[in-house]
Amino acid sequence: MRKILLVVLVITLVAVLGFVTFLAVETWRENRSLSVGAVDFNNLNDGTYIGEYGGYAGNLRLRAKKLQVTINSGKITAIQLLEEDHPSEVSEGNMNELINSIITLQSLDVDTISGATVTSKTYLSAVEDALLKALIE
Template sequence: MVLRNIMIGIIIIVLVGGIICWTLFSKELREGKNLPLTGVDFKRLADGTYTGTYEGGRFKWRANEVQVTVSSGKVARIALLKSTEGRPSEFTNELYDKVIRSQSLQVDTISGATITSKAYLKAVEDALLKAQK
């Protein structure tokens, strides 16, 4: 009888513990997934070298520190200084290259061969859908 009670107790503790751990873990995953990246106006950057850090969530799994160099108003270089995640450098380099390329090609408008309305409206629709996200 006593043994059975102890067993039940252990099962309850394991279950409750599991639920708590899972809740924390999924919250952490969600935070990582939904981390908002907004507010940088790439058109207004002052030249210089800046260090940026992200503390990496509750358990600091994703903590990292980078150095960004801005020259002539554009992001010219991004270097990873510290990271707890340990992704291969090819991964981060490619990611940073993308940031550098996309900011450098930010445009006000696009010149292309004359577009008929249907194709163009499709693009406008696409843009508006993106804007709604």
């Protein structure tokens, strides 16, 4: 009986470690590939725009975000989180700090939240998606 229990325990441990390793590798890949482009903040149409970032982490959509960005007088005046597939462990206050930085600086070139670089980049990517829809053509 002890041998069966030990085998089950080892198999469970290997499976958990494998999954954690998989997520760590996918997070590393996502961080390396996720870049936020330069958006011309001088040519934004007023309105409300929806921006999305699909996230991927092995197609698990762990970081998918959907944001609403409001532009008034050519400036971002509000950013609101509409949906996220899996709530982040990052505090709402930290993400509000990131959003406030974007609004204050009128730029996507803001500091990411320490310890939450990938999550910060997913917010920035969703905002970028909305702003690309708001550009004057």
